[in-house]
Each structure stands twice: as structure tokens, then as C-alpha cells.
């Protein structure tokens with residue numbers, strides 16, 4: 200049996216099995232088995248895949264962050280990317296017009312953002328059908344994913360694309376689960392939870408651990424509504440958590456009443472790339488979800504330079520990161536820095552060291568030794 204057939208068999212069995220006290224151990228086992236098979240499928244060296252591995256189509260990364268466009272063919276990805284960035288990417292009514300990654304740059308609030316137009320994908324993409332796997336492999340490395348949907352058939356496409364990305368270990372608009380699994384040499388399994396377990400029980404947890412041959416470990420669950428899938432994600436460990444915006448394109452083709460309904464999809468922005476409608480909202484939301492930190496440099500005895508922010512990523516926005524992104528020697532030469540803005544304790548500025556964490560729109564003056 201091929202890996203794909205085994206996956207299908209387990210999925211069918213899971214669909215047939217009602218979740219209750221008597222079946223939860225078995226269901227836990229099936230979930231873990233499924234995750235392991237999916238991993239085989241995605242690992243090109245395992246030989247279990249359906250082909251389509253090999254050369255991907257990643258491009259040189261520029262800018263401070265990247266946004267990848269994922270969607271069915273002909274939903275308007277290239278139309279949007281060409282107009283946003285001014286970079287030409289072929290547009291046509293024929294499906295699979297775009298054949299590889301086409302990069303462009305969009306400057307938002309002084310920050311160059313790399314925009315990656317990608318080929319269309321279809322159902323079964325992560326099993327190696329078409330170029331789907333390579334597309335999703337590029338999406339996995341982006342800081343934000345635009346899931347581009349055609350407003351005339353958004354919900355079905357949304358479900359399929361989400362399943363394809365999920366199958367490749369991408370978790371959309373989700374935080375890493377607040378679950379830890381710590382292996383030990385002996386002592387068996389100890390499960391602690393600081394919140395009530397509503398979606399998973401101890402039997403299911405034990406089945407999953409046993410499937411991964413984890414017979415001695417401490418499991419701590421601090422997340423309300425944690426699921427078996429969350430636990431499997433933590434054990435598998437190679438998941439990526441990426442924000443996504445659902446871009447509902449072609450609103451020029453529907454009525455205002457239909458548009459009202461679409462606004463109910465969480466994280467969605469309805470637009471028309473052809474008629475250039477609501478693009479400002481899309482760019483605002485893009486900026487918000489990228490969660491970048493702009494820092495302005497203030498030279499001695501001169502006002503801050505607001506035209507050229509140093510743009511940092513959240514979580515990597517210390518004074519040290521700021522210095523490094525200007526020049527690698529600066530941190531060594533620094534005696535201290537003065538910071539104005541929301542990370543500073545007082546309005547007149549705060550004297551800080553290299554590990555001080557900067558906030559968006561802070562102003563920094565570096566005092567050298």
C-alpha cells in the first residue's frame with residue numbers, strides 16, 4: 200500500500216468512528232499515525248511521496264518581510280501582485296498562467312515588503328499534484344500568507360486551501376499550543392493541566408504518547424480547549440505558525456448584499472484587484488498582521504530621520520538588533536542608547552543598554568564609547 204492509500208484508509212476509519220469514552224484511545228492512536236504518515240509524504244528522502252519534490256522555486260529574499268499569495272488558479276493573484284508592486288506578472292483568464300514564483304516589492308510605511316506571486320494550486324497539492332508542493336513550500340517560509348479567493352466561490356476553496364496548507368505543517372492564524380512534553384529516563388507518564396480538559400482526555404493523550412513510543416514523560420497542558428491535534432503538533436515539532444489574510448477578490452462581480460455576508464469571514468478583506476477597490480484596507484491589514492517595528496534614528500543635535508526607519512521584526516527588536524541592522528560594528532562601539540517613544544519609561548528619553556526591547560515608532564540615539 201502506498202502512503203497515500205494508508206492515509207486515506209485512516210481518514211476513512213476516523214470518519215466512521217464516533218468520539219466517546221470507549222473510542223478515545225483508538226482515535227488518539229489514529230491521529231498520531233496520520234501525522235506520521237503525512238510527515239513521510241512530505242519528506243522527499245523517505246520515498247513515500249507522490250512525486251513533485253525535487254527542485255523548488257524559492258527566490259532570493261529581499262525586504263524585511265515576505266507575503267506569499269496562495270490560491271486556486273485564476274482567482275486574480277497576479278493581477279493583484281502586478282498592480283501592488285509595479286512588477287509584471289503574466290495575467291490571463293487561462294488557469295495556471297503563473298508557472299513559478301514571481302517576486303515584487305511594495306513599500307509600506309517606509310518598509311520594503313517582498314510580495315511573492317505564486318502559481319495556482321488545486322486540491323491534492325500537498326500530495327504532489329501539480330506544482331502544489333513547491334508552492335506550499337515557499338508559503339511555509341513567508342511572514343504572512345494571502346489566501347486569495349474568488350468571491351463567487353469563496354467557502355469551498357477556502358476549506359480546500361486550508362486543508363492543503365495544514366497538511367504541510369502550516370498553522371494559520373494560530374499560536375503555538377501551550378503544551379509541553381518533557382521526556383525523562385523513567386517514572387512513566389505524568390499529565391498535569393492548569394485548565395480543564397474539554398477536547399482531549401487522558402486516554403487519548405496516552406494513546407498518542409504510546410504511538411510515539413514516549414513511555415516516560417511529563418505532559419503539561421496550559422491551553423484551554425487543547426485538542427489531540429495540538430498535542431500531535433507539539434510532539435511532531437516542525438509546525439510553522441503564520442498569520443493569514445483571506446483576500447476575497449473580484450467584488451466588482453457581486454452585489455452589495457452579497458458583500459455584506461462575505462465580511463463575516465474572519466480575517467478577510469474583500470477587494471477588487473481589477474477595479475482597485477478597498478486596496479487601502481488590504482494594505483492596512485497587511486501592515487497590522489506583519490507586526491513590524493519601525494525605529495527612527497536620531498543623530499546628535501539633529502531631529503530624528505523619519506524618512507528612513509530601520510524596520511525590525513517583533514521578537515527581534517532589541518537595541519542590539521537595531522545596531523546590527525545598521526552595521527555590525529555599531530553594537531561594539533556603543534556606550535549606551537537613549538530611547539524616546541512607547542518603550543521608554545519617560546517622555547524626556549530613557550538611557551538603555553543593548554538588550555532593551557524597542558517598540559514601533561521609537562526614536563533611538565546611540566552614544567558611542
Ligand SMILES: Nc1nc2c(ncn2[C@@H]2O[C@H](COP(=O)(O)OP(=O)(O)OP(=O)(O)O)[C@@H](O)[C@H]2O)c(=O)[nH]1
Pocket residue numbers: 270271272273274275276277278279289290291292293294295296297298317318319320448449450451452470471472473474
Ligand atoms: N472581475 C474581475 N476579474 C478579475 C479581477 N482580478 C483578476 N481578474 C481576472 O481574472 C483572470 C485571472 O487573473 P490572474 O491574475 O491571471 O489570476 P491568477 O490567480 O494569477 O491565475 P494563475 O496564475 O493562473 O493561478 C483574468 O482574466 C483577470 O483579468 C477582479 O478583481 N475582478
Ligand SMILES: [K+]
Pocket residue numbers: 272273274290291292293294295296297
Ligand atoms: K490565470
Ligand SMILES: [Mg+2]
Pocket residue numbers: 276277278289290296297316317318319
Ligand atoms: Mg498568476
